[in-house]
Amino acid sequence: MSHGDLSVVHETGSARTRLALLAGLFVTLLALALAVPGTANAAPTAGRNHVTHPELDWMGSTVPAHEGSGHSGPGTVTPMVTQTSGMDVSGYQGNVNWSAAWSNGGRFAYVKATESTTYTNPYFAQQYNGSYNVGMIRGSYHFATPDTSGGATQADYFIAHGGGWSADGKTLPGALDIEYNPYGATCYGLSQSGMVNWIHAFANEYHAREGVYPVIYSTFDWWNTCTGNNGGFATTSPIWIAKYSSSAGTLPAGYGYYTFWQYADSGVFPGDQDYFNGDYSRLQALALG
Known part of the structure; x- marks a missing residue:
């Protein structure tokens, strides 16, 4: 070469x-x-799952620090129409004495199933099946963390871990627990429109998968602050209002009445004290979708 x-x-x-x-x-x-x-x-939310104490997060766990707590014994609250008594529980209650709760007048129970996409309630089976076995109409709920993953993603996780619904007359539609952030910024770092979009994504995915819209649990103060008092859910999702007082107070925009009211964080039942706004036959109708 x-x-x-x-x-x-x-x-x-x-x-x-x-x-x-x-x-x-x-x-x-x-x-x-x-x-x-x-x-x-x-992926703006990837790797940000900071859920470190899910066993301490339950329906209303953040409310007392922001709005005050409330204890209620039988007869303390006197609504205008017939109410059906019930409760909501989480892993914090452990194994629940459901026979005693039934004897005290409890006719329905909501049980925490999941949080974010990383936590399932270790007592879920005892609580969900136990309430059913004593005759209660029961449902499950998801504690939302909108800054860890999308609404549809969390709805799918919820459904896969106990959040499903069936028209058997004994299973209530799943509930979305959306409240003050126990880990930081009140609105999880989302704008009001961003939060509305997140809730819609959860609700629409749940409806697409289960055939019913989820119940939405919140307080008026949080809803007003973080969604701008959005009224876009009133025609689809029943509202579960948290207000520890002698009345349910102001409801989110579009709602003329509440479906559930969490009126105290302690009382005769384990967990939180709740009313369904109607008699037992109407509760059965909700369970049938």
Whole structure:
């Protein structure tokens, strides 16, 4: 091979080296771009599941710190129409004496099933099946953390871990527990429109999968602050209002009445004290969808 031939080989090898270096640089820059928050392909909530004490998060666990607590004995609250008494429980209550709760007048129970996409209530089977076995109409609920994953994703997780519904007359539609953030910013870092979109995503996915819309649990103060008192759910989802007082108070926009009212965080029943706004036959109708 001549000296000229060697020059050609050298120049060709150098070109290939430069191309390899440029290709490597392009891959590195692309990876950095995708890692920047807010880029089109970034996952803004990935890796941010900071749920560290789900056993201490239950329906209303954040309410006393923001709005005060309330204890109620039998007869303390006197609504305008016939109410059906019930309760909501979570893993915090452990194994529940359901026979005693039934004897004290409890006719329905909601049981925490899940939180985010990482937690399931270890006492769920005892609570969900136990309430059913003594004759109660029961349902399950999901404690929402809108800053850890999307609404549809959390609805799917809820359904897969006890949140499903069936038209057997003994199973209430699943409930979305959306309240003050126990881990930080009240509205989970979302704008009001962002929060509304998240709740719609959860509710629509639940409806698409189960055939009914979920009950929405919240307080008026949180709803007003974090959704701008959005009225877009009143025609689909029953409202479960939390208000530890002698009346349910102001309801979110669009709702002329509540379906459930959590009126105290302690009392004759285990967990929180609740009313269904109607007699037992109407509760059965809700269970039938």
